[in-house]
Amino acid sequence: MNVADILVDGFTRIRETVHSAVEGLEPDDLHARLDEGANSIAWLVWHLARVQDDHIADAAGTEQIWFTQDWAARFDLPFAKDATGYGQSGKQVAAVQVGSVELLLGYYDAVHLRTVDFVQGLDGKALDRVVDEAWSPPVTLGVRLISVLSDDLQHAGQAAFVRGSLERR
Numbered sequence: 667m668n669v670a671d672i673l674v675d676g677f678t679r680i681r682e683t684v685h686s687a688v689e690g691l692e693p694d695d696l697h698a699r700l701d702e703g704a705n706s707i708a709w710l711v712w713h714l715a716r717v718q719d720d721h722i723a724d725a726a727g728t729e730q731i732w733f734t735q736d737w738a739a740r741f742d743l744p745f746a747k748d749a750t751g752y753g754q755s756g757k758q759v760a761a762v763q764v765g766s767v768e769l770l771l772g773y774y775d776a777v778h779l780r781t782v783d784f785v786q787g788l789d790g791k792a793l794d795r796v797v798d799e800a801w802s803p804p805v806t807l808g809v810r811l812i813s814v815l816s817d818d819l820q821h822a823g824q825a826a827f828v829r830g831s832l833e834r835r
Contacts, residue, residue, distance in 0.1 A: 669793065673785040676815045681778045683822035684711055687829045688767055695832055696764055702756060707825045708770060709762040712741070713751030714821040715774040718781060720750050721814050725797050725807055726784050737773045785811065 688696070688711060696708040705713075716732065723730040732738050738747045744761050745754075751762075764770045793808030805813075 669790050670786050670788050673788065673811060673815075674782055677778060677781050677785065677818075680714070680815070680818045680822050681775070683819070683826055684714070684774055685771065687711070687822060687825035688771055691767055691829070693764070693766065695829070696767065696770065697760075697762075698828070698832055699760070700828060700831055704828070705759055705824065706762065707828050708764045709751065709754075709759045710821045710825040710828070711770055711774055712762050712764065713754075714818040715777045716750040717752070718814050718818055719777045721810055722777070722781050722784055725810055731776050731780055732773075735776060737776070740769060741773070 687707060691707065697706045699706050719730045719732050733747070741764065743749070745758060751759075788807075793806060793811070795807045796804040797807050797810050798805035
């Protein structure tokens, strides 16, 4: 197994968990929060997709599909168009209202396809490239990709947990 295969496998596991957490839900369930401070499934999946889109686009030297495929307009969220959810308040989390499962999964799947396309072309040497010099030590592509994988798996698992909690109500 090579580096690209491992990365594709990791990102595919995120996709499987996201779909399992979201498919078949009604909009009310997408937006349900276990308490006032909790994240909804809609917010968790939107956020993980936004972070992945942002970080992969930066690493690939391309524009985010949030903008190039007009997802920002389709979601029409009440905050800055370039928001990724990082550091958002409970009020902002509640403002992530998604019209349908199809919209949410449509954006996520578009991000997933872009990610897989990008990582399939990588080899071990590519992972050593510095992609962010704002940190000490500077962040390499390999570290950035593992960071995205880790963050996304956590949020996908949280979405699955929320769904399970809702189903037991």
